[in-house]
Amino acid sequence: MCKFQRQSKFSKTKKNLLITAAFHLFGCTTMQVTENGNEIEENDSQVIAADPYEGFNRTMYDFNDSLDSYIFGPVVDGYKWVTPDILETGISNVFMNMKGINVFLNDFLQGKLQQGAQDTGRFLLNSTVGLGGIFDVATYAGLEPNDEDFGQTLAVWGIPKGPYLVLPVLGPSTFRGIPGVVIDTAANPISYLAWPVAAPIAAMAGIDKRATADSSLQFIDDAAVDRYVFTRESYLQHREYLATDGEQEFSDNDLLEDFDDEEGEDLLSGSSDLNVTDINKDEQQQSLDIAAETEGKLKQSQASQDSSGEVKTENADSVQSEKNSPAFKEAVRSFNKATRTYQEASDKLETIKKGDQL
Amino acid sequence: MINKYFSWWLFLLLTSSITFADVSKADLSAREVVADFQAELLDTMKQGESMNFDGRYKKLSDPVINSHDLTKIARIVVGKEWKIFTDEQKKTLVKIFARLSIASYAHNFKGHSGEEFKFDSEKKTARGGMVIHTLLKIPGDQDVKLDYQMKKKENEWRIINIIANGVSDLALKRSEYTSILKREGFDALLAKISGKIEQYSTQE
Numbered sequence: 001m002c003k004f005q006r007q008s009k010f011s012k013t014k015k016n017l018l019i020t021a022a023f024h025l026f027g028c029t030t031m032q033v034t035e036n037g038n039e040i041e042e043n044d045s046q047v048i049a050a051d052p053y054e055g056f057n058r059t060m061y062d063f064n065d066s067l068d069s070y071i072f073g074p075v076v077d078g079y080k081w082v083t084p085d086i087l088e089t090g091i092s093n094v095f096m097n098m099k100g101i102n103v104f105l106n107d108f109l110q111g112k113l114q115q116g117a118q119d120t121g122r123f124l125l126n127s128t129v130g131l132g133g134i135f136d137v138a139t140y141a142g143l144e145p146n147d148e149d150f151g152q153t154l155a156v157w158g159i160p161k162g163p164y165l166v167l168p169v170l171g172p173s174t175f176r177g178i179p180g181v182v183i184d185t186a187a188n189p190i191s192y193l194a195w196p197v198a199a200p201i202a203a204m205a206g207i208d209k210r211a212t213a214d215s216s217l218q219f220i221d222d223a224a225v226d227r228y229v230f231t232r233e234s235y236l237q238h239r240e241y242l243a244t245d246g247e248q249e250f251s252d253n254d255l256l257e258d259f260d261d262e263e264g265e266d267l268l269s270g271s272s273d274l275n276v277t278d279i280n281k282d283e284q285q286q287s288l289d290i291a292a293e294t295e296g297k298l299k300q301s302q303a304s305q306d307s308s309g310e311v312k313t314e315n316a317d318s319v320q321s322e323k324n325s326p327a328f329k330e331a332v333r334s335f336n337k338a339t340r341t342y343q344e345a346s347d348k349l350e351t352i353k354k355g356d357q358l
Numbered sequence: 359m360i361n362k363y364f365s366w367w368l369f370l371l372l373t374s375s376i377t378f379a380d381v382s383k384a385d386l387s388a389r390e391v392v393a394d395f396q397a398e399l400l401d402t403m404k405q406g407e408s409m410n411f412d413g414r415y416k417k418l419s420d421p422v423i424n425s426h427d428l429t430k431i432a433r434i435v436v437g438k439e440w441k442i443f444t445d446e447q448k449k450t451l452v453k454i455f456a457r458l459s460i461a462s463y464a465h466n467f468k469g470h471s472g473e474e475f476k477f478d479s480e481k482k483t484a485r486g487g488m489v490i491h492t493l494l495k496i497p498g499d500q501d502v503k504l505d506y507q508m509k510k511k512e513n514e515w516r517i518i519n520i521i522a523n524g525v526s527d528l529a530l531k532r533s534e535y536t537s538i539l540k541r542e543g544f545d546a547l548l549a550k551i552s553g554k555i556e557q558y559s560t561q562e
Binding site for chain 2: 144222223224225226229230232233234237238240241242246265266267268274
């Protein structure tokens with residue numbers, strides 16, 4: 001019995017959480033406190049330091065989102081509709097098994113010898129007894145899968161993650177993630193097949209990856225009030241969790257402690273009208289109107305920002321010095337150009353969509 | 359005469375039960391607060407499929423309010439903006455945030471297929487808090503690590519943050535809310551939270 005078939009709504013949601021984590025990641029929102037205990041510009045500077053290219057990233061995020069809504073999403077919906085669950089699981093297992101080579105290589109690169117031996121055994125068992133990875137017999141034999149990649153290896157080696165970056169098609173990453181993607185691709189057997197064979201397999205791998213992420217994308221839609229920020233923070237947090245094998249310190253613990261001296265009154269005490277059905281519908285409609293209006297204004301301001309060709313690079317002190325270098329200016333110019341290109345592509349997709357609706 | 363005695367009995371009964379309830383709540387360890395809350399969640403999950411969203415919302419309202427410090431959480435997730443809100447705005451925010459928290463649980467914990475919560479370990483934090491490490495065991499799937507950050511509110515331990523597989527709910531919400539406040543303002547934040555509650559209440 002395939003394990004995906006027996007999941008309840010609840011476990012699906014929780015799995016989303018896992019996959020979201022496996023797919024995304026955490027800007028440590030540590031809060032800085034001055035000597036007298038007051039917050040300084042707290043997470044503003046931290047967030048900007050983690051995401052100095054927010055303007056570019058948001059454009060790229062919208063582009064990927066449009067691409068997903070109009071191309072990848074429908075393709076994957078079709079794939080899931082025509083493919084029996086058991087076959088879908090088998091295909092997914094095969095691609096996961098291929099990634100197994102990369103997993104055990106990175107185990108050894110990180111000095112995890114015992115885990116490396118287990119993951120090697122897992123790969124060999126699934127490749128042979130599991131008929132090329134179709135059946136995940138290793139898990140039943142007690143060899144649970146591990147999640148390792150070259151990005152995590154670089155983290156273990158002490159390479160700083162650098163700013164957050166949304167890559168076209170590939171999605172959330174960091175500067176450190178770019179060499180990670182290159183090496184991970186090189187460690188995947190598909191990369192060494194002749195292109196007429198590799199192309200359909202790579203396309204299938206892409207469809208499988210998107211299908212696996214389907215529930216996590218649904219989870220983002222479900223939980224986020226700002227999808228871009230939610231994706232960025234969950235991506236960065238989970239990458240930190242993976243890189244430290246879940247042993248990271250609670251960096252936001254300080255975030256709680258800073259409020260110790262501000263107990264204040266309990267503003268919820270005596271609230272007897274928390275029934276969700278008591279929300280005034282007019283008030284809610286008014287709020288939704290405000291949201292629509294502000295969203296419109298925001299898009300307008302983004303459009304004017306993009307047309308001026310400027311990438312939003314509000315900077316923390318840490319990136320100020322980099323701004324003065326020719327390489328940085330060149331990178332900003334490239335980003336501006338790429339931003340405009342992707343903005344145009346997004347607009348075209350929107351136009352196509354509107355055309356379809358008419 | 360009977361009425362008089364009855365009134366006294368009622369008075370004694372009420373006061374004693376209040377006193378008893380206060381003492382027992384204050385005596386609960388951080389671990390017990392988490393365990394009690396998880397037991398409520400599990401019970402809701404088991405009954406979830408026979409209840410609609412409103413039923414789950416009502417069932418979970420008190421357990422969420424009594425185990426979480428929602429005022430403090432609401433204050434933390436809006437960052438430094440809290441200080442410039444009016445009293446009315448603060449009250450509105452806390453109330454709508456409480457609704458969101460309950461609605462979020464009612465939306466997510468609506469079915470059961472053998473899941474269970476398991477205590478793993480506990481640790482004191484540097485300044486008097488506690489972290490309770492638990493696991494959500496899902497049959498046929500990997501465990502989800504759920505870590506509860508606890509702080510004392512007066513004499514009672516309250517949940518301040520939940521970290522699921524390394525992703526901190528508090529840090530996530532803080533990033534989202536401060537970003538919205540900075541870009542779009544207080545009304546827009548309220549509108550988005552209202553929209554989310556509406557979404558939860560209409561999706562089954």
